Amino acid sequence: MTMKTVVLLLTRDLRVHDQPALAAACANAERVVPLFVADPALDVPDNRRRFLLESLRDLRDALRSRGGDLLVRSGDPVAETIRLARAVGAEGVALTADVSAYALRRQERLARACGRERLALKLFAGVTVVPAGEVTPSTGGDHYKVFTPYWRAWQAHRWRATVATPRKILLPDGLTGDDPGTVLGDAKSESPSPMPGGESEARRRLKAWLPQAAAYPDRHDDMPGDATSRLSPYLHFGCLSPLALATTGGLPDAYLRQLCWRDFYQQLLAAFPNLGLQAYRPNADEQWKDDPVALQAWQAGATGVPIVDAGMRQLAAEGWMHNRARLITASYLTKTLGLDWRAGAAWFARLLLDADVANNNGNWQWVAGTGTDTKPYRRFSPQRQTERFDPDGEYIRRWT
Ligand SMILES: Cc1cc2nc3c(=O)[nH]c(=O)nc-3n(C[C@H](O)[C@H](O)[C@H](O)COP(=O)(O)OP(=O)(O)OC[C@H]3O[C@@H](n4cnc5c(N)ncnc54)[C@H](O)[C@@H]3O)c2cc1C
Incomplete structure (x- = not known):
């Protein structure tokens, strides 16, 4: 069913490539309103705040170059989403599912609020290669407690297909975006030499690192060699899709195993x-x-x-x-x-x-x-x- 307008609530899925929530919103609605809400309850420390700000600025550029924009608000994400959905007359809300206790509460509150407003809420995969709970031990239980059997099941599992990047993103008429800096404030890094944030930087780094990937099994523990991918902050904020990364050609099993550890802990947190x-x-x-x-x-x-x-x-x-x-x-x-x-x-x-x-x-x-x-x-x-x-x-x- 095609809707007129959908609000896309962004959290830690700050990218346009292999972004299932964004792709589905663009495919199913004429107008899409990408929204990021700086949530004071999360109290993000300075280092990550600066990284987040750079990632949001980069995402805004990517959305604008496709005809869209990014709206940024501060406050309770549920209240802000509903407020904006009402203002633009949205029929639906799209969100990438996540599993921390805080994220689950936020999802539940959003589901209730959307129910009251008669808004269709849809959740999408995107923070892991294999969503938490999708593979479970044949011996019973809702999650794997030991890594090696999880790794085997994870490799054997059928992964979702990556989704195409939307070419065109249309905001409702008259709506304008925001500079994330005006909402997030002057985010100054506590560390003097941090990595820059953003999807463009993540993709640039991945491309630059790929020729070294074959040496990863031998070099990942070489401390002065600094030969690991350094993609972890980008994966954390979703500047890079873990699935798109995992399906990039030329990665050795030893590297996929590390990405699998990431999913392993995610399914552990979901259960505990x-x-x-x-x-x-x-x-x-x-x-x-x-x-x-x-x-x-x-x-x-x-x-x-x-x-x-x-x-x-x-x-x-x-x-x-x-x-x-x-x-x-x-x-x-x-x-x-x-x-x-x-x-x-x-x-x-x-x-x-x-x-x-x-x-x-x-x-x-x-x-x-x-x-x-x-x-x-x-x-x-x-x-x-x-x-x-x-x-x-x-x-x-x-x-x-
Ligand atoms: C005490 C401790 C705390 C840690 N805290 C974090 C954390 O808060 N956030 C975090 O992303 N990683 C954490 N790690 C795991 C790991 O150290 C980092 O993911 C890794 O060093 C990031 O560098 P990289 O991107 O170059 O990794 P690479 O070696 O290039 O690995 C690729 C990716 O695999 C994932 N990965 C690698 N090792 C692990 C692991 N042991 N567990 C889970 N995922 C892994 C990361 O997403 C990483 O980016 C922690 C490890 C320890 C021992």
Whole structure:
């Protein structure tokens, strides 16, 4: 059925390529109103706020070049969507589905409000390769608790087809877009050297990195080599479609496996909404020590353990940290210092451009031994890790 007007509520799907919600809105409605609502309840830290602003500006350019525009509001996303839908006489609302407890509440509230207003709400896939809950263990249960069987099922599963980028996007007559900066304010990065945001930058980076992809299995742990794709912030904000990425030719299985970890934690969060608050493994939370001085030294990169300090300084400088360094610094905080993983996850969440409820807490719990690691007592020795992954001390020197 063709509708006259649909409001597309954007969240962390900030792209025009392989964007199922946008593509469907354009295919099913004559006019599409792309809307982003800065939600004060989310309290986005400065690093991600700046990345978000750049991503929204880039998205606005992409929409405008196709004849559309981006509307930006501040407030409760449900109230703002309904207000705008009324103002433009919309018949439907499109939204990319997400799984955090907050996103689910927002979806439910939106569904109720749309019901009251007689607006058709439609949810679309887009934040993962395989939507959470779409593959479940044949042995029962609503999610996979262990990665390797999930990886097998994920590979065997039939993925949705990617969707075409709309060529033309038409706003209702008389409606104009907004500069996201006027709503998000002066978003100044806390880290001095962060990656720039936006879909254009994501696509440029992917293209530049692809020739190195074949070397990923050998080089992804090479700390000074910095040979991973650095696409995580773009995946977090949806500047890049994880499915389009996964179906890009030339990616080795080792890389797809990492993308699968991302989906794995998403399905874990969907099934266990308290992932950021509570140990996933029953009774796994220890008596964590309370030592604010040790915590502060870890945060500041001043523990005196060179590889740990280097990682923490990379995080502060770039708002990003190499995966191997994340493992080492997190293991040091929880298993060596005996401090609570939640304090570590909170510090990462403040600074990381890619900080994600699912990935951040899922990985922290894995390292702390409270999550899905099948060897929960393993500890990464900083010395051995340095010998293996930074043998010449180049990474340490770079971040000292
Ligand atoms: C304690 C800790 C906290 C972490 N917090 C986050 C977080 O908040 N957000 C986040 O995106 N990643 C997180 N990770 C996972 C991983 O470190 C980053 O995704 C990766 O370093 C990003 O760099 P990249 O894009 O170059 O990765 P690549 O090696 O190029 O991998 C490609 C993509 O696969 C995904 N991926 C890779 N490793 C993992 C993993 N272990 N778990 C889930 N997805 C993965 C990411 O989306 C990444 O962009 C964390 C890891 C640890 C140990």
